[in-house]
Amino acid sequence: MALKRYSNKEPLVFIWVMIPYIIFLNLLVFGSCVYHSLKLVAQSFLYTGLFMFAIYFFFGIVATFIQRRFPSAGEMFKRIAAMLPVFYLLNCIAVSVLFYLYNWLQPLACNPRPGMLGWSILYACIMSTIITFINEGVANWEAWKASITETEQLKNVYQRSRVLGLKGQINPHFLFNCFNTLSGLIQEDTEKAEQFLDEMTKVHRYLLRSDEELLVSLEMEMKFAASYLYLAKERFGVAIQYSIDINKQSVHKKLPPLSMQVILENIIYTNALSKSDPLSITISADGGDSLAIVNSIHEKIVLQNYDIDDGLDNLINKYQMLNAGNVTIQEQDNKRILLLPLFDDKAVLL
Incomplete structure (x- = not known):
């Protein structure tokens, strides 16, 4: 022996x-x-x-x-x-x-x-x-x-994820800013107001729907990301610039739900926004095994009074529990590169 x-x-x-x-x-x-x-x-x-x-x-x-x-x-x-x-x-x-x-x-x-x-x-x-x-x-x-x-730890991670997702759904700052922007658009441009309301509905519908799912397709997450960024751009104007480029081979790959909500909130609320120096966000997948989210870094002196990094830490822990590879974050040349592993369409985790 x-x-x-x-x-x-x-x-x-x-x-x-x-x-x-x-x-x-x-x-x-x-x-x-x-x-x-x-x-x-x-x-x-x-x-x-x-x-x-x-x-x-x-x-x-x-x-x-x-x-x-x-x-x-x-x-x-x-x-x-x-x-x-x-x-x-x-x-x-x-x-x-x-x-x-x-x-x-x-x-x-x-x-x-x-x-x-x-x-x-x-x-x-x-x-x-x-x-x-x-x-x-x-x-x-x-x-x-x-x-x-491991199963209990995974359940705990997902329960925590659901709680964090729920926080995003009922965040009074998020709702207030959306309604405030919508109110201004109604007075200025009713057509834009209708589109804003439509995108806002898509965001909240996805938040409510995806919270119970283990994995969702990258295509669904990108639709959410597009709507979320549209709302952010309508609020901040040219202070935010973004682009989404997803290869057709990647759209059916999987990732944990609300991943983009966590990442985008972290980017927007931890960086200073100004029209003279816009925050740039690029989301791309070239058919490989990861999703790349690249954003410019604009140091913010005063942060929100809640820990916005908590959601990102929870997402990293979730990937570790799923044995799905590591979420990698690199900072170079005044930009941050976040690589999010993607699951194969036929992957079975549990």
């Missing part, structure tokens, strides 16, 4: 099982002779223990090799079926060598009983079977607990 091969508890299992294993093996090999004194008991336990510990190093090599061939939890019985015959052969060799060494070196006052070689080999094979099943059971138990923990 290789230490830490089966599970984190494998060394502990090895110690607790090997103590009675060695004691009873010595009894089979030497009979009651070895228990005539504490010195003989200690010496026989030490010698046999060191020998078996060294032998089980080779068991570990075999176990590691077979585990690599059949790594999944569902292949447990394949692993066991492949391991045990090799373990039985190793036990035959190991116990035979143990008898030979004791007879040759004679380190103890007791000699091995020749008639007990077969019984000792049988006992060693039985113990190998028991140890193998115990370690596999512990390993599968730990794997099950780990999967439960």
Whole structure:
């Protein structure tokens, strides 16, 4: 057995099982002779223990090799079926060598009983079977607990995401600014006011709809982003410039819902906006495995009184939980580049 091969508890299992294993093996090999004194008991336990510990190093090599061939939890019985015959052969060799060494070196006052070689080999094979099943059971138990923990963590991340999404839906500043802009457009240009109201409806409809979904298509997120940026541009005018360029091969790829809301809010509320130095936002996907969001950096001295980075941190944690690659953020030449991994259309996460 290789230490830490089966599970984190494998060394502990090895110690607790090997103590009675060695004691009873010595009894089979030497009979009651070895228990005539504490010195003989200690010496026989030490010698046999060191020998078996060294032998089980080779068991570990075999176990590691077979585990690599059949790594999944569902292949447990394949692993066991492949391991045990090799373990039985190793036990035959190991116990035979143990008898030979004791007879040759004679380190103890007791000699091995020749008639007990077969019984000792049988006992060693039985113990190998028991140890193998115990370690596999512990390993599968730990794997099950780990999967439960990951599932709970993923649920927590999504629950937090839903709460953050809900904050965006009912943010009084967001609603106030939209209605304030709409009020001004009604007085100035009723046609623009109707379009603004239409885009505002699309944004809020998407926020309400997508909050319950695990993944949405990039096409849907881009429609939301276009409407969201339209509202922002109507509010800030030429202080915001944006472009969206999505390759047709990318539109059906997936990403977590409301990702663009989190990213765009972070960009807009953490940068200073001015007509003389517009905030530039570029969203693009070239058919690869990521969505690129590039924005110019305009240092803002006074930020909002709430942590706008909380949503972005939550999005990064969500990707980590989904094992979907890392969200990467780079800053260079007064611009920030955010690369958001995209899921393949056929990807199954849970």
